[in-house]
Amino acid sequence: MLDIRRLHMLKTVAARGSIAAAAQSLALSAGAVSQQLAALRREVGVDLLRPDGRTVALTEAGRVLLQHADRILAAVHEAESAVAAVRGAVGATATLAALPSTVARIVAPALTALGSDHPQLSVTCLVTDQAQLRELTLGTVDVVLGQRYHHLLDATPRGIELSPLLDDPLLVVTAEDRAEGRPVALRELATHDLAVPPPTTECGQAILQACHQAGFTPTARYVTADIAAQLTLARAGLATALVPRTAIDPAAPGIRTARIEDRPIQRLLFAATRHSEAANPTTAAVVAALRTATRQDRTQRLRPA
Incomplete structure (x- = not known):
């Protein structure tokens, strides 16, 4: 009988591209992972991996086995969720992956509420803008607070369930004394020196493609994924x-914000979990807290000053 843990290792190696990277994410030594994959190879009687430059790739047999492994591991997750649903109690641990841009106004309030409502639940939060949904499919995290830009292709992996939270537009931020705060056309930014995220990030790619669709290539004078740095550069003019x-903190001094009126760049913020027929009480509690924090933040923004 195939060992489920070895199937998970095979899936992780395929996703990470190397045994060393897979071992690091699994908190194991490379030797231990190699031994388990060698045992899996003996079980099936055929090579599953082949060298591919500095990485490894699946053989045809490895790809076939991985397809079945995905279904097997999904069934195991379904069983775990069903048992958790019968138990009906929020568990002791959960891991949340969240975007840096959501920490102050959504993640922190949600975690505070979870600590009050479910004191037995310890949530580990990974703040990252890289490959969150992949981590969810690998089981590294339980809930993702992620994003999808409306004008980019939807690349949500199979087996992932999205709960929409908020449509969140990108605003044009300038020094308070440099602009009127009126809505602007995206094309107007063709003459601006911009502070933007790297094009390798999802936000950077969204900005680049939106500008190209508007007929110009943006002048990326400052390239950084650090939003605090972007705002500092804007505040300094x-x-x-x-x-x-x-x-953006609405009360932040020294900056002025304006919406893009003709070609808005808008992202959908969502909470993502692995799909299961039975709701897992622990992940459901985390998603509910994120939804409540999002709703409260929106209410505060709409409240008259």
Whole structure:
């Protein structure tokens, strides 16, 4: 009988691209992972991996086995969720992956509420903007607070369930004394020096493609994924930034924000979990807390000053 843990290792190696990277994410030594994969190879009687430059790739047999492994591991997750649903109690641990731009206004309030409502639940939060949904499919995290830009292709992996939280536009941010705060056309930014995320990030790619669709290539004078740095550059009058509304403190001094009126760059913030027929009480509690924090933040923004 095939060992489920070895199937999970095979899936992790395929996703990470190397045994060393897989071992690091599994908190094991590379030797231990190699031994388990060698045992899996003996069980099936055929090579599952082959060298591919500095990485490894699946053989045809490895790809076939991985397809079945995905279904097997999904069935195991379904069983775990069903048992948790019968138990009906929120568990002791959960791991949340969240975007840096959501920490102040959504994640922190949600975790505070979880600590009050479910004191037995310890949530580990990974703040990252890289490959969150992949981590969810690998079981590294339980809930993802992620994003999808409306004008980019939807790349949500199979087996992932999305719960929409908020449509969050990017705002044009400038120094308070450099702009009127009126809505602007995206094309107007063709003459601006911009502070933008790297094009390898999802936000950077969204900005680049939106500008190309508007007929110009943006002048990326400052390239950084650090939103605090982008806002500092805008406040100093050195650049114009494009920053998600959720990441901007409405009371922050020295800056002025404006919406893009003709070609808005808008992201959907969502909570993502692995799909299961039976709701897992622990992940459901985390998603509910994120939804409540999002709703409260939106209410505060709409409240008259």
